[in-house]
Amino acid sequence: xxxxxxxxxxxxxxxxxxxxxxxxxxxxxxxxxxxxxxxxxxxxxxxxxxxxxxxxxxxxxxxxxxxxxxxxxxxxxxxxxxxxxxxxxxxxxxxxxxxxxxxxxxxxxxxxxxxxxxx
Amino acid sequence: xxxxxxxxxxxxxxxxxxxxxxxxxxxxxxxxxxxxxxxxxxxxxxxxxxxxxxxxxxxxxxxxxxxxxxxxxxxxxxxxxxxxxxxxxxxxxxxxxxxxxxxxxxxxxxxxxxxxxxxxxxxxxxxxxxxxxxxxxxxxxxxxxxxxxxxxxxxxxxxxxxxxxxxxxxxxxxxxxxxxxxxxxxxxxxxxxxxxxxxxxxxxxxxxxxxxxxxxxxxxxxxxxxxxxxxxxxxxxxxxxxxxxxxxxxxxxxxxxxxxxxxxxxxxxxxxxxxxxx
Numbered sequence: 001x002x003x004x005x006x007x008x009x010x011x012x013x014x015x016x017x018x019x020x021x022x023x024x025x026x027x028x029x030x031x032x033x034x035x036x037x038x039x040x041x042x043x044x045x046x047x048x049x050x051x052x053x054x055x056x057x058x059x060x061x062x063x064x065x066x067x068x069x070x071x072x073x074x075x076x077x078x079x080x081x082x083x084x085x086x087x088x089x090x091x092x093x094x095x096x097x098x099x100x101x102x103x104x105x106x107x108x109x110x111x112x113x114x115x116x117x118x119x
Numbered sequence: 120x121x122x123x124x125x126x127x128x129x130x131x132x133x134x135x136x137x138x139x140x141x142x143x144x145x146x147x148x149x150x151x152x153x154x155x156x157x158x159x160x161x162x163x164x165x166x167x168x169x170x171x172x173x174x175x176x177x178x179x180x181x182x183x184x185x186x187x188x189x190x191x192x193x194x195x196x197x198x199x200x201x202x203x204x205x206x207x208x209x210x211x212x213x214x215x216x217x218x219x220x221x222x223x224x225x226x227x228x229x230x231x232x233x234x235x236x237x238x239x240x241x242x243x244x245x246x247x248x249x250x251x252x253x254x255x256x257x258x259x260x261x262x263x264x265x266x267x268x269x270x271x272x273x274x275x276x277x278x279x280x281x282x283x284x285x286x287x288x289x290x291x292x293x294x295x296x297x298x299x300x301x302x303x304x305x306x307x308x309x310x311x312x313x314x315x316x317x318x319x320x321x322x323x324x325x326x327x328x329x330x331x332x333x334x335x336x337x338x339x340x341x342x343x344x345x346x347x348x349x350x351x352x353x354x355x356x357x358x359x360x361x362x363x364x365x366x367x368x369x370x371x372x373x374x375x376x377x378x379x380x381x382x383x384x385x386x387x388x389x390x391x392x393x394x395x396x397x
């Protein structure tokens with residue numbers, strides 16, 4: 001299974017970036033081999049609006065089944081729901097820690113966004 | 120003739136100048152309160168509103184059955200307001216800037232227009248002044264289309280005063296653009312000066328003749344006066360600090376009614392504007 005994780009750096013030992021739309025990187029991690037692909041999100045970091053929507057589209061295009069992040073706003077959450085991608089908020093530690101926590105059942109999927117939209 | 124009254128800084132006295140100027144002109148005058156996030160000229164003019172209409176901006180609605188998921192709408196939208204995801208198209212109407220691009224590029228005619236409520240426009244009349252203002256819907260982020268809806272009521276045969284919002288961003292530009300003259304209002308403080316410079320920058324970009332009113336002109340420092348001289352911005356009026364003005368304002372009263380000598384001053388301001396605007 002492919003798991004998308006927001007990351008402050010471009011490798012699997014980097015810390016999870018708590019922001020979703022404006023995360024520095026998004027890593028697409030294979031849950032069995034821990035191989036990963038790095039998506040550079042810098043274009044979205046400075047987006048005026050719609051960063052979450054764009055990041056969610058990227059994750060969906062990579063056919064990830066789950067997203068692990070810190071905070072997910074309402075618009076991004078709507079896109080993830082439409083794309084049938086589970087969202088686990090409150091991920092922390094390294095990207096690897098977050099993936100392990102999810103596999104071990106310690107990072108539950110949320111059924112709603114956990115932050116307000118940006119104005 | 121249409122003039123706009125603007126300032127970089129908030130609270131300098133735009134509405135005070137706009138309303139008192141309107142009341143000092145002998146002929147019929149229109150006052151358009153384009154500070155649609157917080158209109159308040161009506162508190163001074165106290166008109167009876169006899170017309171209210173709701174203003175909408177077009178946003179896309181998608182017929183999912185017609186859509187072939189080609190993604191062209193997604194590509195053209197600069198605001199991520201329409202996204203193709205999996206087997207669905209998701210519009211985000213609150214992010215839409217109403218450009219119509221998605222509709223134009225859709226090969227299947229799957230997108231039609233529906234409306235997002237921007238707010239209301241109200242018209243009223245009092246003492247020879249026709250007051251028109253917009254009130255932005257709470258939660259709505261886009262003021263410029265509502266400002267344009269207020270300005271659509273401009274009557275070219277009348278002298279029209281636009282009370283602009285503070286700042287120098289899109290709503291201010293929407294209020295000042297295509298006016299014949301911009302009257303800037305500031306106060307002689309470092310804050311007033313800083314924001315006046317920003318406002319002058321915006322006015323220069325729009326290439327509109329401008330003049331300055333300095334409110335509470337005898338407090339603070341004289342850097343605003345020096346700056347005005349440097350950039351050839353004519354100072355058309357100075358309103359000294361006066362407790363009686365502050366008291367009148369605090370009761371929602373007009374300067375020209377409480378201190379009748381100001382009627383002549385505002386009258387002169389009007390004629391100066393006419394001369395400068397050509």
